[in-house]
Amino acid sequence: MAGNNETYDMLLKLVKTRMSVRKFRPDPIPDDTIDKVLEVASWAMSGANSQPWEFIVVTDPDTKKQLRDAYSEYNTDFIFWMEQQREYKLRHPSYQVRGDPQESLRFNKAKANWHQAPAVIVVLGDGRRQWGTVMGAHTFGRDQSHLTDGLANASFLIHLAIASLGLTSEWVSIHIQEPYKRILGIPDLLMVYLIIPIGHPDVPAREGVRRPLNETVHRERYDMSKYMSNEDVIRYLYSLREATVPVHSASRAVTVEEKK
Numbered sequence: 001m002a003g004n005n006e007t008y009d010m011l012l013k014l015v016k017t018r019m020s021v022r023k024f025r026p027d028p029i030p031d032d033t034i035d036k037v038l039e040v041a042s043w044a045m046s047g048a049n050s051q052p053w054e055f056i057v058v059t060d061p062d063t064k065k066q067l068r069d070a071y072s073e074y075n076t077d078f079i080f081w082m083e084q085q086r087e088y089k090l091r092h093p094s095y096q097v098r099g100d101p102q103e104s105l106r107f108n109k110a111k112a113n114w115h116q117a118p119a120v121i122v123v124l125g126d127g128r129r130q131w132g133t134v135m136g137a138h139t140f141g142r143d144q145s146h147l148t149d150g151l152a153n154a155s156f157l158i159h160l161a162i163a164s165l166g167l168t169s170e171w172v173s174i175h176i177q178e179p180y181k182r183i184l185g186i187p188d189l190l191m192v193y194l195i196i197p198i199g200h201p202d203v204p205a206r207e208g209v210r211r212p213l214n215e216t217v218h219r220e221r222y223d224m225s226k227y228m229s230n231e232d233v234i235r236y237l238y239s240l241r242e243a244t245v246p247v248h249s250a251s252r253a254v255t256v257e258e259k260k
């Protein structure tokens, strides 16, 4: 396909309007939406075209609730206690809640509402498909994984396709896979990579936040004036939190009062 400015403008508009939403309305979505979204995802790039992904589409309310309860019980609990190790302002926006830790944990466990979304796509990875790619891509000790790179590409295409259909989605990271495997009957050898709820947002649209390009782009060779020392990175993290905590709260419609 010959590229042109119109196609570029459409793409830029799409990537800028896509946003993570953490509060969904239960309203149904058109029947063929999921098929359309997964068709796009299947065109993701992957090492040696090994296509290491599979998808489970869950619409049954009881199963969605089980997945979400497992998320609160295992994932949220684990992450919550990990975040307590950090200085308050450096914590992930979700875990900047003051007061009694147990109460704050209960608040965090209860607030995930993605089971309300009409559909949830569970992205699975099959590591054996990496056998299709070069051995160097799965050498122990090297920070490369053609498995997770491919899964991330497919997942992002799901998010973009959803945005192109006027819907919204959330990237629900999985840190502890076993409970979802039990609920969905997933074979041990496969990896539960990601949960993507999709549906209509229950929060208003908002503008995203990104680093300016002149900070991240180097011309011809690495520009050391842009290199961040470890201390710079911590300073950056503080400023990032200042910018993204309100955006994050808006994505799940948490009020300042609720956060106290």
Ligand SMILES: Cc1cc2nc3c(=O)[nH]c(=O)nc-3n(C[C@H](O)[C@H](O)[C@H](O)COP(=O)(O)O)c2cc1C
Residues within 6 Å of the ligand: 018, 019, 020, 021, 022, 170, 171, 172, 173, 174, 208, 209
């Ligand atoms: C690797 C990765 C992990 C993420 N984990 C979560 C998550 O567990 N829960 C969540 O609600 N959003 C998660 N996100 C979404 C990011 O918070 C979000 O993309 C980022 O803040 C930019 O906001 P935007 O998507 O609205 O542009 C994750 C995104 C990525 C790529």
